Amino acid sequence: MNESIRELLKKNQLSVTDSRMQILDLFYKAPGALAHADIEKKAHKMDRVTIYRTLQTFEEKGMIHTIPTADNSVKYALCKEQCAEGHHHDNHVHFVCEHCHKTICLDDVHVPDVKLPRGFMPLQSNMVVHGICDECR
Amino acid sequence: MNESIRELLKKNQLSVTDSRMQILDLFYKAPGALAHADIEKKAHKMDRVTIYRTLQTFEEKGMIHTIPTADNSVKYALCKEQCAEGHHHDNHVHFVCEHCHKTICLDDVHVPDVKLPRGFMPLQSNMVVHGICDECR
DNA sequence: GTAACTGCAAAATATTTGCATCCTT
DNA sequence: AAGGATGCAAATATTTTGCAGTTAC
Numbered sequence: 001m002n003e004s005i006r007e008l009l010k011k012n013q014l015s016v017t018d019s020r021m022q023i024l025d026l027f028y029k030a031p032g033a034l035a036h037a038d039i040e041k042k043a044h045k046m047d048r049v050t051i052y053r054t055l056q057t058f059e060e061k062g063m064i065h066t067i068p069t070a071d072n073s074v075k076y077a078l079c080k081e082q083c084a085e086g087h088h089h090d091n092h093v094h095f096v097c098e099h100c101h102k103t104i105c106l107d108d109v110h111v112p113d114v115k116l117p118r119g120f121m122p123l124q125s126n127m128v129v130h131g132i133c134d135e136c137r
Numbered sequence: 138m139n140e141s142i143r144e145l146l147k148k149n150q151l152s153v154t155d156s157r158m159q160i161l162d163l164f165y166k167a168p169g170a171l172a173h174a175d176i177e178k179k180a181h182k183m184d185r186v187t188i189y190r191t192l193q194t195f196e197e198k199g200m201i202h203t204i205p206t207a208d209n210s211v212k213y214a215l216c217k218e219q220c221a222e223g224h225h226h227d228n229h230v231h232f233v234c235e236h237c238h239k240t241i242c243l244d245d246v247h248v249p250d251v252k253l254p255r256g257f258m259p260l261q262s263n264m265v266v267h268g269i270c271d272e273c274r
Numbered sequence: 275g276t277a278a279c280t281g282c283a284a285a286a287t288a289t290t291t292g293c294a295t296c297c298t299t
Numbered sequence: 300a301a302g303g304a305t306g307c308a309a310a311t312a313t314t315t316t317g318c319a320g321t322t323a324c
Contacts, residue, residue, distance in 0.1 A: 015298050017304060036288085047306050052289065054304090068205035068265055072314090093251055098260060106257075112249045114230055114264070119271025120243075123235060127251070127264045128205055134256025152323050154279060173313085184281050189314065191279095209289095 012061040019043075019050050023058075033067050033075040033094070033103035067094050067103055068126050077105050091125065097133035104133060149198040156180075156187050160195075170204050170212040170231070170240035204231050204240055205263050214242050228262065234270035241270060 005024045009016050022043050027034060039051050055076055058064045067075045077094075093109040096102075111127045142161045146153050159180050164171060176188050192213055195201045204212045214231075230246040233239075248262045 015303065017298075019305075048288090049290085049307085050305055057304095066207045068207040068263075070203045070205040070263065072209060072211040074209040093253075095253070095257060106254060109251055109253060111264070112251060114246055114249060114266070116230075116232070116246060116266065116268075117243060117271070119274060120232060120266075121269040121274065122266045123268040125264065125266045126205075126207065127248070127262065129251070129253065129257075129259050129262045131253075131260040132258040134254070137256060137258065152278065154323070156280075185313090186282085186315085187280055 008063065012063060014057065014061065019046055019054055020058075022046065023051070023054050024063075027064065027076075027078045031102050031104070033077040033105065035073055035075050067105075068128055069096070069103075070128075075103050077103070080107060094126075094128045095133060096128060096130045097136055098130055099132055099136040102133065145200065149200060151194065151198065156183055156191055157195075159183065160188070160191050161200075164201065164213075164215045168239050168241070170214040170242065172210055172212045204242075205265060206233070206240075207265075212240050214240070217244060231263075231265045232270060233265060233267045234273055235267055236269055236273040239270065 002021070002025075005021050005028070006016055008024065009020055014020065023039060023046075026039060026042055030038075036051055036055065039055075040046075040048060043051065055064065059066065059076070062079055064076045065079050067077055069075060091111050093106045093111055095104045095106050097104070106129075111125045113122075114125075116122060139158070139162075142158050142165070143153050145161065146157055151157065160176060160183075163176060163179055167175075173188060173192065176192075177183075177185060180188070192201065196203065196213070199216055201213045202216050204214055206212060228248050230243045230248055232241045232243050234241070243266075248264045250259075251262075253259060
């Protein structure tokens, strides 16, 4: 496990550091998406600034992606293999549980195509479904 | 026009004030959704705090709704009639133009249903499509 | 006249930047 | 050894809160 994290960093030409391993580990263990604040609470002895910079780096490398939310919170989740640098294909649906407030990537549920009005050209779609998750029923 | 704004406020049991009329006017004239910063720029002589409070009030009354975005910006748009207090039915698709960066409500395009994994119960869905809008092609 | 709204000041929170030091390669 | 990553301090930006003065009804 620790080894696969190391691999992921190397594959993205990033040096293997404590902070980065710790944050990636959190993402692997997390039940859903993580906000900056979540990481700050769980990652011990890590500077707030380091978290900001690490998340930014990971996103630029296409290792994580942000999840659109209607409140002003920013959440991140791990990308699947398809994501390349600067080229996100996170075309799966995100689910936010109203009960436990977890944000979950439904990797197997594709965002469906919609018919847009004349003249609109779609490039990428995001979909977030709010409801009750399987564990909270 | 000025009169319909007045009506809208009264219908929601809000007193008719300058700030509120000005902000609603901006929403009616706006090509798409507005962020706090947009309003601050366009509304003259209005305190930042008043804008925060007005937007919050409008949202609570179901007059406007927030639009989920992947970056950390919060944007608002006018709700259609169906929206009731604390009960948003803004089940239309939002479009963000990569060129002019406008956020547009596609009121006529419904968010399609998706088949969720076993155990997940949907309550509300949001969809944001990024691309090029009709005016920027 | 009274309750609600606004502006100002200030607090609380979140994010970004600069720089010296430390760590990875 | 060199370049990148981190921590700390501080600058900026964003949002919230309290309170006194003003306005709508």
